[in-house]
Amino acid sequence: MTKIIKNFPVVLHQLFFLFAQLLILYTYGIGYSGTLAYIGVVSAFLAVLINLRWDIEIMVSNSQVIYKSIFDASLTIILMAGAILLFNIIIGTLIPLYIILAAIFISIHELLVSILFVQRKIYIYSFYRTLPALALILLAFIGFGPEIIWTVSFLFSALCLLIYFKSLLNKAFKEISLKRIQSINLRHKFNAAITASAFSFFSALFVIVINHYYGDDYVGLWSNTIRIFNSLIIFLLGACLPFILNMIREKRSYSEKIKKFFYLWILLSPLIILSLFVVSNFGLYIFSFFEIFDLDVTNVELSYIFIIGVLISFIGSSQGLYQSINKSIFLFCIIMLAFFTGFLMIYDEVLTFNAILKIFIYLLSFLTIMILVNLITYLIFKTNNLKS
Numbered sequence: 001m002t003k004i005i006k007n008f009p010v011v012l013h014q015l016f017f018l019f020a021q022l023l024i025l026y027t028y029g030i031g032y033s034g035t036l037a038y039i040g041v042v043s044a045f046l047a048v049l050i051n052l053r054w055d056i057e058i059m060v061s062n063s064q065v066i067y068k069s070i071f072d073a074s075l076t077i078i079l080m081a082g083a084i085l086l087f088n089i090i091i092g093t094l095i096p097l098y099i100i101l102a103a104i105f106i107s108i109h110e111l112l113v114s115i116l117f118v119q120r121k122i123y124i125y126s127f128y129r130t131l132p133a134l135a136l137i138l139l140a141f142i143g144f145g146p147e148i149i150w151t152v153s154f155l156f157s158a159l160c161l162l163i164y165f166k167s168l169l170n171k172a173f174k175e176i177s178l179k180r181i182q183s184i185n186l187r188h189k190f191n192a193a194i195t196a197s198a199f200s201f202f203s204a205l206f207v208i209v210i211n212h213y214y215g216d217d218y219v220g221l222w223s224n225t226i227r228i229f230n231s232l233i234i235f236l237l238g239a240c241l242p243f244i245l246n247m248i249r250e251k252r253s254y255s256e257k258i259k260k261f262f263y264l265w266i267l268l269s270p271l272i273i274l275s276l277f278v279v280s281n282f283g284l285y286i287f288s289f290f291e292i293f294d295l296d297v298t299n300v301e302l303s304y305i306f307i308i309g310v311l312i313s314f315i316g317s318s319q320g321l322y323q324s325i326n327k328s329i330f331l332f333c334i335i336m337l338a339f340f341t342g343f344l345m346i347y348d349e350v351l352t353f354n355a356i357l358k359i360f361i362y363l364l365s366f367l368t369i370m371i372l373v374n375l376i377t378y379l380i381f382k383t384n385n386l387k388s
Helices: 002-006 008-051 054-060 066-090 097-118 122-142 146-164 166-173 178-182 187-214 216-229 231-250 254-287 299-324 328-346 353-380
Strands: none
Touching (some): 008 097, 008 146, 066 166, 097 146, 097 231, 216 231, 216 254, 254 353
16 A cells, blocks of 8 residues: 555646646537647657657666667657658648647657656656646646647657756767667567557547547547546556556566556456446536537447547557567557458448447457457467567
């Protein structure tokens, strides 16, 4: 119990983000909230492409030298950000510049806060995790639009972190040399990053499809249903997952890593069942405390969104595990299979909101089952030894 209380600050930022987003929903309405959610989802997807999951690599790998990782990750962010900006210009600025800038700032933020966690600076980690949420509230109440507040919030946090890590950054960039640059091996990072990017885009596609067919209000319904009814699960997952990843980092066999991951979700399962009962019976009533809307939805649709949120959390949390056992390519393959299946099901079809949600559930259930079968296979056949 003492250890749980001591580590509680790790998840404070989730409470602040939840409070900030629900306060914005209550104050500015479901359309403003939906636009903010859309920007957040797309920028988060691009951030994965830009930093190639160096934040996760630092947390799960026990062979990382921090200042060298900062140099490698910084160079990666510069190169990938430049490539995305150039590609966006070539295709005619399809992605707004403020979303790309937000992705760059998120990449820097995620990289540096992961170092704070590995250094066990829990309270400082919590402060910098919370900073964007506080800035989000302040900027929203000053009167800025969602396009501004999301980008500037992470810009502010990234600048503060760069100042905090000034000495470590100086040490990192003293390493700069052609030989050092040539020694950077991104192959493993690309496998993990491509997998994370594929899943991030797969998740973002849900929001893009809903926005395309139904607009900002339904995106707001989607995102805020997950915030309200999945918040406790996401909160506990956020509290435990960094520590689980750190434990996984120290284990030397597949089975030990996989068991740690399964223990986490077994502990969460009673809460998932209870939450599903609540949203299935009282979802619209509870949502009305935050925003009254006239959208054509029922408790059934809200329960579908809740299930989708749980499945997204499970698949997303498995990425760190697959990265730690160097099997990201499997996760990538099944995500791409689900993506193309979903694309074929949705392409050029006029679907009801209920039908879209059912398609999302089918695809995510397929992904979840494949992951469970794959991980259980590793346990049964005792493929335990990691390559050194």
